[in-house]
Amino acid sequence: MNLINKQKKVAVIGAGFVGCCTAWLLTKQGHNVTLISTNSSGSSAALGLLMADVFQRSSGRSWRLRQQSMQLFGEWQQHLQGAGHQAKINRGLWLLTNNSNQWQKYQMLAEERSKQGIGMEIFNAAALKEQVELGVLPPLSEGLIGGIWSSRDGQLDPTEWMKELLLDGQNKGLKYINSKVSQLTQIDGSWQLSLEANNKDNEIYDWLMVCAGLESIALLAPLGLSNTNNLAMQPVLGQALELKLPAGINLQQSINWDGINLVPRPDNHLWLGATLEPGLNQNQAGSIDALKDMQQLNGAAPEWLNQAKVIRHWQGVRAQPLAQPAPVLEQLLPGLCLMAGHYRNGILLGPASAMWAATIINEDSKDN
Incomplete structure (x- = not known):
């Protein structure tokens, strides 16, 4: 119409x-x-x-x-x-944190969304371990404090x-x-x-x-x-990685882990990104240190992520007003x-x- x-x-x-x-x-x-x-x-x-x-x-x-x-x-x-096209949306998003201040913000956010009638669940460290035992989440690092689950958010390709x-x-x-x-x-x-x-x-x-x-x-x-x-506007470079995960790691939904995104892909692959590097354009190489910190989740990466094999690396530029x-x-x-x-x-x-x-x-x- x-x-x-x-x-x-x-x-x-x-x-x-x-x-x-x-x-x-x-x-x-x-x-x-x-x-x-x-x-x-x-x-x-x-x-x-x-x-x-x-x-x-x-x-x-x-x-x-x-x-x-x-x-x-x-x-x-x-x-x-309806017109015969592929248009998949992977619903559901985890926000996880190792930071106590961020954890407080997540709890306040979930409570606010609950008042608005928007489904969002709070998980402390013990509750997250239960999700790991149930196979909902892969093994997590010991320093993880908590997180929230947002059912309406998600990811698309x-x-x-x-x-x-x-x-x-x-x-x-x-x-x-x-x-x-x-x-x-x-x-x-x-x-x-x-x-x-x-x-x-x-x-x-x-x-x-x-x-x-x-x-x-x-x-x-x-x-x-x-x-x-x-x-x-200024350019802000973002680097990303595609990783091959070790056998037995089952990541079902996307995760934002203290600002770093983990996106499950077919064949036990994972997208990991992206860095924030102001002032760099598409033709400039991104920081190796920034890429390393991202892959290690700034020191919070679980062992399976450290063992993952890099399949490819790419970068792009965002325009920031x-x-x-x-x-x-x-x-x-x-x-x-x-x-x-x-x-x-x-x-x-x-x-x-x-x-x-x-x-x-x-x-x-x-x-x-």
């Missing part, structure tokens, strides 16, 4: 997770959408953790965006699966979801151009793009959705927008929106960001 009064011609620049979500939703709603990108590097280090209910605040923009995204993920999953969103979008009419955008030109209230692939995209667009991460700022600079709108909260969702000029700076929540906030874009465009459709 289309939700629009008038079809708009839209270009989405950047095919990371946010760009794919936006292009898919706008296409689904009946707009004429072209997705333009050369890669999806913005999502390359993402492990796909969905941490909405475990967010420390219970109000405000960030809370609302997280809750909206989780609702949309459920709706989108049903739609994609970003690469698989992007692939399925693109396939379904293209079945609905989404067009894809494999090129880098070099220039944005405003023409009589509409927009034209210069592409590296063929110098000029002759199409005229009603709307541009710029979802190109850190590259967005350079693209907007010739329009005089990068400084006047407080759009400054410096002058405003993440993410930056802003209409900069008529027909021009910036959707970037999601920092560590580009996967979680993909659907809510896409809905923000759809609302902006559909409100314009009513007025014109």
Whole structure:
């Protein structure tokens, strides 16, 4: 069912997770959408953790965006699966800690969510040992103080979801151009793009959705927008590992262990990540020490994790806003929106960001 009064011609620049979500939703709603990108590097280090209910605040923009995204993920999953696509969400997330102050915060958070009617269970060290004995959790380190179990949060595979969103979008009419955008030109209230692939995209667009991460700022600079709108962002490198676990280790759900994410994968593999290294870009090597500390859970790793074999190592860059909260969702000029700076929540906030874009465009459709 289309939700629009008038079809708009839209270009989405950047095919990371946010760009794919936006292009898919706008296409689904009946707009004429072209997705333009050369890669999806913005999502390359993402492990796909969905941490909405475990967010420390219970109000405000960030809370609302997280809750909206989780609702949309459920709706989108049903739609994609109904159309024959794979769209798996692994529900359930453990938050574990070796830190007494963090343990107090977790207990307060679980109590607050219980008052809101959101299921979240508290586990002290003894209760966690029982979960290990039941086979729910693998063996844990002795210094573990406690944790919480969030049933509605979880994890998805970003690469698989992007692939399925693109396939379904293209079945609905989404067009894809494999090129880098070099220039944005405003023409009589509409927009034209210069592409590296063929110098000029002759199409005229009603709307541009710029979802190109850190590259967005350079693209907007010739329009005089990068400084006047407080759009400054810094790169924050994230390194991740894929590990082969020792035989007999059964990890069923994702774990956030004092900020480090452990994501179970098929064939007894594990994704582990990701580091926080401000100021480094995609072309720079991440810190070996930071990678080592992550693999050892900053000294708290159980023996099975220390014994795990490294299968591959990769890294990606997050865009962190410096002058405003993440993410930056802003209409900069008529027909021009910036959707970037999601920092560590580009996967979680993909659907809510896409809905923000759809609302902006559909409100314009009513007025014109």
